[in-house]
Amino acid sequence: MADHYEVLGVSREATPDEIKKAYRRLARELHPDVNPGEEASERFKLVTHAYDVLSDAEQRRRYDMGGSDSPFGGGGGAGFGGFGDIFETFFGAGGGQRAGRPRSRAERGQDALVRVTLDLKDVVFGVHRDLEVDTAVLCETCEGSCCQPGTSPVTCDICHGSGQVQRTVRSLLGNVVTNQPCNVCQGYGTTIPYPCGTCQGQGRVRARRTVSLDIPAGVETGLRLQLPGSGEVGPAGGPNGDLYLEVTVTSHDRFSRDGDDLLATLEVSMPDAILGTRTTIESLDGPVELEVRPGVQAGDVLTIKGRGITPLRGSQRGDLRVGVQVVTPTRLDGRERALVEDLAKKMKAPAPHLSEFHQGLFSKLRDRFRNG
The missing domain is CATH 2.60.260.20 (Urease metallochaperone UreE, N-terminal domain)
Incomplete structure (x- = not known):
């Protein structure tokens, strides 16, 4: 078999660019559309095969080491490449490119x-x-x-704008003519x-x-x-x-989210919890009045309609749900203590006793938020 470097007329130290230029020059001269003679056709096949080998870094390395450059591989194994190599040999390469149609340079951008x-x-x-x-x-x-x-793209003078060239290769079925992407224009049909x-x-x-x-x-x-x-x-x-x-x-220091509702905690003094009161709280869209009814209990939930979150698909805002936390004073002076003791005697409050089991105040508050 002829030496590929001699076929292209380059030295063994030729750069990829020098190999490409030599191939383009010879391809213009020997292409069947330009030179229909049988001798030129055979030389064109040799030139194309030589370029296919030397333009691929791995194939060129194997060739320089004396390895096989058969279309089916070789390299001391069974003499066949992978299934992809066989299908490429029989039906042509091109990564899904349809025969006779050049690739488009314009491709969809990445997300x-x-x-x-x-x-x-x-x-x-x-x-x-x-x-x-x-x-x-x-x-x-x-x-x-x-x-x-x-300037503008120029029609490739090797494939004449088709993006592909015909190539005859030896196979198990004999000589097979396949369509391959043009090595000069890379299948675009233009340079x-x-x-x-x-x-x-x-x-x-x-x-x-x-x-x-x-x-x-x-x-x-x-x-x-x-x-x-x-x-x-x-x-x-x-x-x-x-x-x-x-x-x-990001998390908020006063409000949290539960679906389309907003949750908050309101600290209420013991006198206000007993007597009830009205207060103004600062919601995420401005001040809003809130009524604390007399006798409110720790863990009760006060609901303010329409002050929650607008749903992603809809227009009806959720609610602002405020959980009550009754604040028990921890320091009393003598007069205050006396007043509380006097109140306790008059109310005749029952002694502390076990009641229905709950998972703590915070669990109770959480459950009321969810079910209230």
Whole structure:
């Protein structure tokens, strides 16, 4: 078998670029569409096979070490590559590329994930955010064409725009003609002789851009919102991918969330618990009046309608549910103690005794929040 380096007319130390240039020169000269002679056809097959071997770093290494460059592998084993190699030999490579149709340079961009941290108040009403995103954007110099301004892609003179070339290989069935992606244009059907200097022929560049978002009310930690078409622009100006927004809600020092309701704790003095009172509390959307009825008990829940969270899918806000905690004084002066003792005598309160079992005050309060 002829030496591949001699077939291409290059030295054994030739660089990949030198090998590619030699192949392109010979392919133009020997291609059957240009030179239909039988001798030129045979040489074209030799040139193409030599380039296939020497343009692949691993195949070239094996060839330089004296290994086999058969289409089925070799290398001292059974003489066959994997099933993928056999199918490629019989039916042609191309990664799903249909025969006779060139690949498109424009591809869909990747999806992007952005994490945003919200306060509980943002969850109640929704919030607008302008986020800085590091992503791929359309190259303004070439506008996605990948070419220097004033130039354009050129039809490949090897495959004539089809993106594929025919190749005859030896197989178990004899000589088989297959379609292979053109090695010169990489299957695109065109080449770019003057790539854009800004994006290096990619049609896109990395940049920071601002994404304006209206985050709806009712979101919660771990939720992902999808913004179609707001991700990275694709190669060669291809369509944008999607942007996913992952939400984290920080804890609040006075309020917690239970579904669409807000939970809070109200400390009530013993006299106010006995006599009842009216007070103003500061909710997440401003002050609201709250009535504490006489005789309120620790663990009772007072409900303020419509002061909770707007649901993600709906408009009816949840409630603000306030659990009562009666504060027992721990320090009394002599006069105060005397008054309490006098009250206890007049009320004739029963002595402390066991009652229905509960899992502690906090469990009781939790259960009332859930079931009240």
